Amino acid sequence: MEMKGLKDKDLIPAIGSKTTVSLVLNRKRALTIDMIRNLHDLLGLPVEVLIQPYELNGSQELVK
Structure with missing residues (x-):
């Protein structure tokens, strides 16, 4: 995001509310x-980059 000069608020149209953007960026909610x-x-x-498995914070499971 930094390389593209984007801020968290720029993701609201794609992800939803400011709260949801924060949860996703902090790996507390899956895409x-x-x-x-x-x-x-x-x-x-x-899309291949966005669908890669990753671990949510506070979770032992990988999001697939």
């Missing part, structure tokens, strides 16, 4: 399919 599509459209990120 949904709609969020992934929207981020792909907004930022031009490859």
Whole structure:
């Protein structure tokens, strides 16, 4: 985000509310399919990057 000069608020159209953006960026909430599509459209990120498994903070499970 820093490389593109984006701030958290710039992700609201793709992810939802300011609270949801914060939860996603802090790995407390997983991306949904709609969020992934929207981020792909907004930022031009490859879907393959956005669907990679990752661990949520405070969780022992990987999000797939």
